[in-house]
Amino acid sequence: MRVSVIGCGHLGTSHAAAMAELGHEVIGVEQDQEKCRALAAGRAPFYEEGLDELLARHTASGRLRFTDRPADAADWAELHFLAVGTPIDPEGQGYRTDQLTGALRTLVPLLHQPCTIVGKSTVSAGTVERLQGIIDQLANVPGIELVWNPEFLREGHAVADTLRPDRIVAGLTSPEARKAIEAVYAPVLAQGGTELVITDPATAEVAKSAANAFLAAKISFINAMAEVCERTGADVADVARVLGIDPRIGPLGMRPGIGYGGGCLPKDATAFTHRVRELGAGTAAELLQAVDGVNRGRLEAAVALVERAAGGRLEGARIGFLGAAFKAGTSDVRDSPALRLADRLHLRGAVVVLHDPRALAEAHRALPPAQVRETALEAVAEADLVVLGTEWPEYLTDPRFPAAAAASVRLPILVDVRTVVEPLPWLAAGWSVWQLGRPPRHPQPPVPPAEPQR
Template sequence: MRLTVIGTGYLGATHAACMAELGHDVLGVDIDPDKIASLRSGRLPFYEPGLQELLDRHIATGRLRFTTSYEEAAAFARVHFSCVGTPQSRGSDAADLTYVDAVIDALAPHLTGPALVVGKSTVPVGTADRLAARLAALAPAGAGAELAWNPEFLREGFAVRDTLRPDRLVLGVRSDRAEALLREVYAPVLATGIPLITADFPTAELVKTAANAFLATKISFINAMAEVCEATGADVSVLATAIGHDERIGARFLRAGVGFGGGCLPKDIRAFAARAEELGTGRSLAFLKEVDAVNLRRRDRVVDLTRRLCAGDPAGARVAVLGAAFKPDSDDIRDSPALDIAVRLHLDGADVTVYDPQAMDNARKTHPLLGYALSAEEAVVDADVVLHLTEWREFRDLDPAALASRVRARRIVDGRGALDADRWMAAGWDFHALGRPARSSAGTAVRAE
């Protein structure tokens, strides 16, 4: 099939390349000429494992091209995926739908024949109904220009796999024609037995927001338990293991740490709660405000713990921060807990040095006053405290004995609960992890006064 993908950011560029991998002819569309020029030359504006290879392959095959012209897009295909962002609005928790609306306004006047516009963005429930009416009103094809909603479920670091081998496909459709077209688009995926759920527009919209809300709640739940563990001397890692064996709960996403960040979960749960208020059902999602608050408090906890490890005053202390991206296998620093903590310690007067395997350029652009190193080994030189804040495999594989000779004081805070405490303590480190009793190299409990 011929498809267009409108918006070539993280979601759009990934979807375009993956649709080409499925065998379709794809035209990527964006109003940013610099971004289009970069993609045409085979340069991705972000890091995502496996995506560069797909981009290179399908630019070479001719299945993947890019343009800034909506007129060209309308003439090229009858199925158009809208993959633009829905950031948090300035001054409120609601989603900003400016870019979603702009796609309809720019594309619809060029749709002179039957067409299907497929929304993939995360939007407040009720958006699709409104856009469908706007599309039909603006398109010369009238009712022949239909809308469908096909929410994305990409995880950064796994986006290619999640597109080509998703755990489910959700189609919000209003006609057999729309469903048939989308079944044709995803035929290679459906042939592998992937579950397909067809739904009305409101349900399709709610699937993504509900999934994100549930995930955020599970993460904040174990972090709330970490707060209780810290007050009682219990160990949240053992607690998580025990409750994770309950098949009603499950073990995934029960690792206590500095919490979630990125461009999705924080703004999506806030937008969901804001939409519930608009619908008069605010009490139903009031708990999401506490989910958000618990998440942000874990950053406070790392900052406070670091201050105490620096005898109450980090001014002049050297702090090594391992991680800048909000999660591993990504260079995305949006709402990154690691950088938030690094900046706050810098403002306290600490000499902060950051290292991340992929996010260094992005971090430097947004936070030029922080120090940066070319490796973890360089970052920890003369450090008084080392903070592990992004769970890269590279950091889990570090040799604590080798690092011990580089630091000024052997103190590490595992903000992700991912390091082997016994291994670090055997190398002489005082080990601190959120929700777990701090332990010295001698195996005894220690206090960060």
């Protein structure tokens, strides 16, 4: 099929590349000329596992091209995906939808044949109906239907999740739109393992918001338990393990730590809470508000933990800070809990020296006062304390790293705000290990040789 993807940021670029990989002819429309040039040259302007390879392959084969001119895509494509941003509005309430309305106001007057427009951005309940009204006003021809097909991919796994999603949800109203969705996703559905859920647009909107709210609630639940553990001396990692064994709960998405971040979950949780309150569903709004409240409190909890680990002195402490991306697998630092913590420690007078294997340039732009280093060992050199802010495998899987880092720091104190470090190898290398919701662990002093018996 000939498809366009309008808006080539984190979601749109991965989607465009994956659609080409699945055999479609694809044109990506991106208004930011610098991004567009990079994409046309086969390079992603951000890191996402496996994306550069797909972009290079399909821009070279000609199956994937990029333009900043919507007219190039309008009548050429049989189906248009909309993947523009829906940031939170300046009052921090609902979504701003100006990128969606802007894209439609440009595209729709350029269409001269019936086609399907497929929205992938995350929106509040009621948006699709409003946008279809705009399309109907602007359309030169009948038969332009807006389908809502929210995206459930995980950043850091965007390519794999787009090629093999666990579900495809499409909110639509006509048999023609259903045929278009089945056709564009035919290569995915043919592989097996993906459930296609055809529903109405309102259900598709709410399903996406509810899915993100549930993920956020799972994270906030275990983080609330971390608070309880801190007050009782219990170990939240073991509590999470015990809960996760129950198949009704499951182990995934329940790691205690500094809380969720990124370009989606925080804004989606806020916007959903606002919309739910607007709709008058007061109890649901209170539940969502509590989830958000727990998450906001994690930053303070992490600052307090670092302060305790530093013996109460942050002023002048040199902190080797490992990881800036909001999660491993991406260079995205939007609303990154790691960077927020680094910023807070800097404001408290610490000297923060950052490393991130993929997001160093982004981190430097977002937090200029922090020093940056090209390697993890350089970042921890002479540190009074090391913070593990993002769960990159680089920091976790190399068995030599704890000893090498111990040799380079001033004091071997590790604060792992993601609860990902397996403490034993670090303790064996002489580190104290501090994690949220877990008792601190200290290396055992060497056992003195037994007194010879007289």
